[in-house]
Structures are given as structure tokens and as C-alpha cells.
Amino acid sequence: MCSDCLDEPSRDLAIAPEELARLARRIEADMSGEPAPAHAWSVYLGEESGALEWRTLDRLARAMDGARLIASMAGRPADPSR
Template sequence: MCEDCLDVVAETSAGQNPEQLASAARHIERDMHGEPVLALAWEIYFGKTTGAVDWRSMERMARCVEAARVLLQMQPLPE
């Protein structure tokens, strides 16, 4: 997905390690009720490939990423 599509990619990591953020978001999604998002949709969301994502998947991924950001912000910083 390009940055013009909702400015999601540019703001997704917001100072956090993008790989950690992606991993945490996917982990959160596994615990959610409902149909999981396809792996390809996650790759598109995080800019690893291009393509279209259906709205249901987009909303689900956005919720997972936001939850992952909160979770990662709660972790203590290394000393």
C-alpha cells in the first residue's frame, strides 16, 4: 500500500521497530474472533508488496496495529 492511501505506512511504526510491530499485530490478530486476514494483505499493509486490500481486512489490521503500538509502548525500555 502506498503512503497516499491513508498515510498508514508512514505512521505505522511511529518510532517502534517495524518488524516487532508487525509481529505483535499478527499475534494479536491470531487471538481475535473472526476470519483472519490473508498473509498477502499483511504484506501489502506493511509495504512489502503492492496490491489491494478489502475494507474488512484493512479495518482489522488497523485495529491490530493500534493495539500492538499500545502494547509495545507499555514495554520497559532497555537500560
């Protein structure tokens, strides 16, 4: 899986890359606005070659950021001060 197509180092998340992609796809499906074309995730994740429109690329990147955030929060121990 590409590292967000920007050569960012992968973060140590307690989630498999396939699960992260699945979560990001689900987030993207729940976002308001026009959904990404069906083949966009395959291109974004490097499973097939192609180009993406800027709006699609931004939408998928935001969904992936959300998935990383959820995964990082899920892997953190509970805050005992709360």
C-alpha cells in the same frame, strides 16, 4: 513499513518496526472472526502491492493499533504511586 497506510507520523516506540509488525500479526491471529488472507500483511506493510477489502484493512489496522498500545505501555516507566 507503511505508517498504517494513512501517512501518520511514526511514534517514538522502544520497538523495531519488524517487532511491531510481528506483534500485530500475533494480535490479529488471536482476534475473533475470519482471519485476514495470508498475503494481506505483505500488502498492508507495503512489502508488495495490492488492494485490501475494507474488513481486512480494518482488522489489520486494529491489530496494529493494539501492537502500538502494547509497545507504548511496555516503554513507559512504572507508576510509583501504585
